[in-house]
Amino acid sequence: MNNRYVHILYNDDYFMTPKKIHFNHRVKSGYLTAWSTVRASEMLNIKYWNCLSAYALESSMRRKIIFQRKHSDHNLLYFKYELEIPELIEAYYDEEMIKELSYSLSLRQVTEDIVKFLESYEIGELSAENSVLENWLSNTLKGIPLKDKERLEHFVLKYVEIFITKIFWGVYKGNLEKLRWDSGSIVYLYTEMFSANQKEN
Numbered sequence: 001m002n003n004r005y006v007h008i009l010y011n012d013d014y015f016m017t018p019k020k021i022h023f024n025h026r027v028k029s030g031y032l033t034a035w036s037t038v039r040a041s042e043m044l045n046i047k048y049w050n051c052l053s054a055y056a057l058e059s060s061m062r063r064k065i066i067f068q069r070k071h072s073d074h075n076l077l078y079f080k081y082e083l084e085i086p087e088l089i090e091a092y093y094d095e096e097m098i099k100e101l102s103y104s105l106s107l108r109q110v111t112e113d114i115v116k117f118l119e120s121y122e123i124g125e126l127s128a129e130n131s132v133l134e135n136w137l138s139n140t141l142k143g144i145p146l147k148d149k150e151r152l153e154h155f156v157l158k159y160v161e162i163f164i165t166k167i168f169w170g171v172y173k174g175n176l177e178k179l180r181w182d183s184g185s186i187v188y189l190y191t192e193m194f195s196a197n198q199k200e201n
Contacts, residue, residue, distance in 0.1 A: 004056045005192070008067065009049045016043065019075070025090060029080050036088075037074040043067055044077055051081070054172055058108045059188035061085070085185045090193070092166045098194045100155040104144060108187045110156065113140075116161050118176055181184050 009016045020033040034040035043049065044067050054060035064082045101107050113136060120132075137156065141149050143183065167186070172179045 005195075006054045008050065008052045008201050009043065011046060011049055014042070014046070023081065023192070023196070025196065028082065028087075029078070031071075032077045032079065034075045034077065040070065040077055042143070044070055053188065053192070055188055057107070059184045059191060061185040061188040061192075077147045083189070085182045085189065086171050088171050089167060089186055089189060092162050093190055093193050094158070094162070095194065095199060096164075097155045097158055098190050100152055101159060102191065102194060104148070104152055105140065105156070107191065108184070110159065111163065111183050111187050114160055115176075115180055118164070118168060118179070122176055 002035070007018055007021050009018065016034075016039060018032045019035050021030065022032075023030040032043070034043060041078045047067050051063050051065045052060060053063070062084045064084070065079050066081070067079045068076050069078050070076065098107065101110060117133070117136075137153065141153060142157065144152055168174065168176070168179055172182075
């Protein structure tokens with residue numbers, strides 16, 4: 001398990017951390033290795049758990065885990081899981097885009113800035129005539145080598161477009177309060193999907 005990721009399983013009475021955990025985003029299932037057979041049995045017996053996952057200080061996300069069965073290795077459990085954010089968000093994941101933004105910028109910061117744009121637009125402080133986006137883009141890419149700037153600008157603008165048109169309007173139907181609440185989870189989800197795909201390749 002990447003040591004920049006932390007996963008905590010909890011319910012009203014207990015909380016536990018797994019020795020190892022893997023999530024399969026395609027089929028919403030995974031497996032977990034507990035620290036002991038006692039812990040594994042407790043998890044399986046209770047069956048329904050919440051899971052808080054965090055990546056460094058960047059982002060976090062919650063999901064619901066349902067344990068299904070135990071492997072012959074008594075510490076290994078299989079589970080299904082449900083996201084607490086809309087699953088349709090995964091459809092707009094773009095591997096190359098997230099790679100470029102994650103390597104060169106802070107995906108969390110870019111996302112927070114987009115949400116701030118939407119907040120300003122909602123209260124009438126931002127219009128299509130403003131040069132705020134252009135100024136923001138210039139500041140965001142400050143310090144990026146000239147040879148990389150055009151390519152990165154393309155992916156930043158692509159992410160802005162996807163986040164506003166597909167996620168904000170398409171998935172959240174313009175509900176800015178809900179999007180603001182879920183934005184950190186979206187960042188986490190895309191970060192985890194990228195990390196998982198890197199391990200598979």
